[in-house]
Amino acid sequence: MHPRLAPFLAPPDPTVLPLPPAAHPADGVRLLRAVPYAVHDGGRPLELDVWLPEETPGEPLPVVVFVHGGAWRTGLRDDPGPRFRTWRPGPFARLARAGFAVVCPDYRLSGEAVFPAPLHDLGAALEWLRTRAADLGIDPERVVAWGESAGGQLAALLALTTTPALRGCVVWYGATDLTAAPPHTPEAALLGGPAADAPERAREASPVARVRPGAPPFQILHGDRDTVIPVAQGEALAAALEAAGTAADFRTVAAADHLWIGATEADVERCFASLLDFVRSRTR
Known part of the structure; x- marks a missing residue:
């Protein structure tokens, strides 16, 4: 290969690629869909969606980074769960109308790479946001992470390990302790094997073990009848945060299984309203 071809055959730099034209999926909302933010050699490009208010505000927008669930092995970046698919x-449109940018990134799944790959991907998404902040009209210093299920575990880790610190984190029915993950489970697939075979990796993947003084405030919501990730996981994270001197607003949702299955529609609405209140309080 001639040396002059090398620059043209290298993967594109997502920090300088042009942003796509905006779609308008709802009144008052712009959507930049499938924006590449990372290109891994030998792997698929990782993309994110950016939801924005239609009107450009006078100051940079605070940001909510949504991390999707799916047992670390599946899931869609624009899917906050079955109870919201008919809204x-x-x-995301509601948050954009309320004056936030909402960023929904892909991350590598357990069939593609084991932990800490997905956490590194989310960190790369934050770096991309900092680089493109002026282009997007966002404030990279006012970021709250929000994740559900597997995404809750990753959002919590992002909030506990990122520098500069995020403003806060919302965890919906997330796994918080993977140190006892048995074989042939989604947790073991994330770790590359049962926790007993990789104890240090299991600890690094467990938000309860990564809590530190100075961590940002958390809001933790968990169904009291969750049969997939027991409510004790949410309780354990809240207790660890409080022991470290960090504010942790822990709430249970009555009669709710995983994904808010079994919860009343009013309770699901309250979960979202609690999220919105928390994000507002943390990004003022």
């Missing part, structure tokens, strides 16, 4: 407008 019109949906949760």
